[in-house]
Amino acid sequence: MPPDDRRRPSEELLLDRLRRISGSADPVPPEVTALAQGAFIHRSADTQMARLLEEESIGIRGGEALLLTFTGEGVSLNLADDEGSLIGHVSPPHARVELESPASSNTGIDVDEVGRFTLDDVTGPIRFHIHLEKQDVVTFWVTI
Amino acid sequence: MTEPLSELVVRAADGDQMAWNEIVDRHAGMVWSVARGAGLDRASAADVCQTTWLRLVEHIDEIREAEAVSGWLATVARRESWRVARRRNRLVLDETTERMPDEDPGPDELVRLTDRRDRILWECLDELRDRCRTLLRMLASDPPAPYTAIGEALEMPVGSIGPTRQRCLAQLRELAEKRGITTADLDS
Structure with missing residues (x-):
């Protein structure tokens, strides 16, 4: 009997055991x-808005660890960590920005004159x- | 009769919550297994799962090949897990080790296993490297992840999954053997 045929049933047995363990543990x-x-209730609101493309950013900028950049439609928004706070930077800086989480309604974010904002205790x-003068855009969902 | 995934995706894109729930039922175990396989604790894994599903809600209108949904979900979950893991690691300044700080099975997991062999095997699974751990977790999810989704999430050709699976299971056996659990123990 070739080795593969001998091993096969015992591989299946071990996987069965892992399935059982995974199911209880x-x-x-x-x-x-x-x-x-x-999550499906968030569907209808999604269809109208332009969506920004996402790109993972890795690196350090002035003590902040870069996380993500969203770009498109003449807008960019990047996110970075600064000692537990989430630092955002939006361009153009006069845009109005709202934060959405699945469990609560959208909340406005204070953005300073250079387009920077800080969020604490977001998870x-x-x-x-x-929100721009002519249009509204939305980012993808991300885990913070 | 089981409804084909393609029909569920069409119905969900049309706003059918029941179809969406069925898509969730068929994939929730896989998405969870990817997040946990990446070494995330349960709370972080729950966040990653929620983000993954929210992303599918955004994306479901654009899906052309419904069968690709499984792979799409696995890939998004994997990418999101890694980003969260890297960030959590950086925040706790634990960059000296490749292992995540919180990946060891907690007491609440182990206490649910009454069989000593099962407990040891579950601990050994966590000692495997990320790729093996995720592969075996995905195969052990309920229902098991399709090979196409595993291939996409782990960026390996479907043809390599069988041999990789064999190698990962052999490593798992080896770890278990070092802790006194023999192949004969596991086969019984």
């Missing part, structure tokens, strides 16, 4: 499934709505 928490189903999925 680390099943998908019911709230995770509930939130996944609930979980978020996305940004950016």
